[in-house]
Amino acid sequence: MASDTGKSFKCELRPAAPDEWGIVKVSAMTWGEFRPAENKALLDEGLVNPDYEIQAGDVLVSRANTVEHVGAPVLVGEVRPRLLLSDKSLRFKLGSAIDRNWFIYSLRSPAVRRAIAAKASGTSDSMRNISQPDLKAIRLALPPAAEQHRIADALEEHLARLDKVEARLQAASSHFDALLQAVLDGVATGALGDVQAQVPAERLVQEVADVRGGIQKQSRREPDKNAYPFLRVANVGRGKLDLEDVHKIELFKNEIDRYRLAEGDLLVVEGNGSSEQIGRAATWDGSIEDCVHQNHLIRVRPGPELRPAYLNLVWNSPTVAQRLRRAASSTSGLNTLSTRKLKELVIPVAALPDQDSLVEAANRAYARIVAGRRRVNNGLAHAAALRHALLAEAFAGRLVPQDPEDEPAEDLLKRIRAEREAADAERKAARWAAAQAKRKSQAKPKVPAPADAPPPPAPTTVTVTPLPEGEQATLPLEFNA
Incomplete structure (x- = not known):
């Protein structure tokens, strides 16, 4: 068994047009799926070698990818030409x-x-690399050809059933996501479960809350003698806080009195690369004393007409999230919010007794959603463990019965090596013929034509030493130089 590696080319970031040559991206090769649309357009088509064109039926792996996908094999199905x-x-x-x-x-x-x-290099989970020599050093336990077919057929059957179970669990997980969005919108509209709330009034944020920006991080604010905890965008998710990594910032004079967060403050993300994340917010829980926030977070402090928990739910509802995206959009293409935009934002505000009832109903619904998600996640974890166990059993020789009438693995190895040597000889002959043709085309007219080409080198005879009793034949992942 041999392999081809591709070449490095200068490319454009855009995908190649149907009549252009493209270079496959690492994102095209993930578990069980080949994505031909994930490619980059080649700048110089004069460098194209058609021998490296991807064909249907090819088995590909990515040598540089995430921890999960580096070295993951894919079978190419339908693929675009070039x-x-x-x-x-x-x-x-x-x-x-x-x-x-x-x-x-x-x-x-x-x-x-x-x-x-174990062989992949790199410290970041976002990109790991494995070299050709390291891939070449990996050995596969090689069963007889007939047993290979039995193993593949058995795995196909078992994993197909497991795929169906996982698909249903994933669908259930998406259903819980949709339920959560419906609960949030139920709070915003005042119609949730058996709560009989009046239709919430539409109010400007500045009428019911105090809006203020945060502190800009500068070199003069490196933590020194007057350092305070400092929340960043990374600490604020949608409806929840992440306080595992809280930085510090230097404050001056009476700035702590001006910027100190109070329990119940809503922290709003002013901008994000994704329009879906703009305006996401979480309520400050007061768990860190004398905490302040950066200027990329906007503090919305609810007034007497707003319960903090109600504001958190309404703010993260699809209804208000859509309004935030519209407020953040601009003709310049830079989508951000500001204290002015938030002050002028209109949000639903229910009467205080209705706010309390809606929050209680939302908490009950959320508890049921969390319990359902936990069961789904447990099911997905169990399915992943089953998949792992099936593959482990299959390649330990315990998934399908072994047949003493099968062709011995030693004979199979002989055939593989013979095929490889014949292919090597064919490639050497082709390279030799190409070199001779190039030499002839560059020769001066007075120089006599070269003598007849010698025959290509004959395949090397291979002697396979019988394996000791009980030892399993292994197949190295061979590469061409």
Whole structure:
């Protein structure tokens, strides 16, 4: 078994048009799925080598990807023409003696994934790399060809059933997400469960709350003699706080009195790369004394007409989130909020008794949603453990019965090596012929034509030493130089 690696080319960031050559991106290669639309347009098509064009039926892996996806195999189904391997991708060439599906499953097996994880370099989970030599050093336990087919068929059947279960669980998880959005909108509209609330009044934020910006981080504010806890955008999620990493900032004179957060303050994110995250907010719980906030967070302090918990729910509802996106949009393309925009924002404000009833109803609904999500997450974790166990059992030889009538693995290895050597000889002959043709085309007229080409080198004879009794044949992941 051999492989091709792609080349490094200068590309445009845009995807290639149907009549252009493109280079596959690492995002095209994820577990069980090949995404041909994930590509970049090649700048110089004169450098194209059609030998590296991706074809249907190819087995590809990404040599540079996240921890989860580095080395993950994909089988190419339908693919657009003129799509090339990149230097971060690798294509395996499987001979007739290797079952394609068995090979893909074997690369997904726990033992191989552990080997890849151990050899992958890089400290960041966002990108890990594995070299060709390290991939080449990984060995696969090689069963007879007939057993390969049995293993692949059994895994196909078991994993297909597991895929259906996981799909249903994922659908249930999405359903809980939709339920949560409906609960939030129920609070905003005053219609939630059995709560008979009056229709909330539409009020300007500045009428019912005090709005103030935060502190800009500057070099002069490096923590020194008067440092205080300092909340950033990273500390504020939608409806919840993340206080694991709270920085500090230097304050001067009486700034702490001006910027100190009070329990019940709503912290609003003023801008984000995603329009869906603009304006997300969480209520300050007062868990850190004398805490302040950065200027990319806007503090909304509810007045006597607002309960903090009610404001948090209404603010993060789809109804108000849509209004925030509209307020943040601009013709310049930079989408941000400001204290002025928030003061002029209109939000629903129910009567105080109705606010209390709506918050209680939302809390009851949220508790049921959390319990349902926990059951779904437990089911997904159990399914992932089953998948892991199935692959482990399959490649430990315990998923399907072994047949003593199957072709011995030693004979299979002989056939694989013979195929590989024949392919190597063919490639050497092709390279030699190309070099001779180039030499002839560059020769001066007075120079006589070269002598007849010698025959290509004959395949090397391979002797396979019988394995000791009980030892399993292994197959290295070979690469061409």
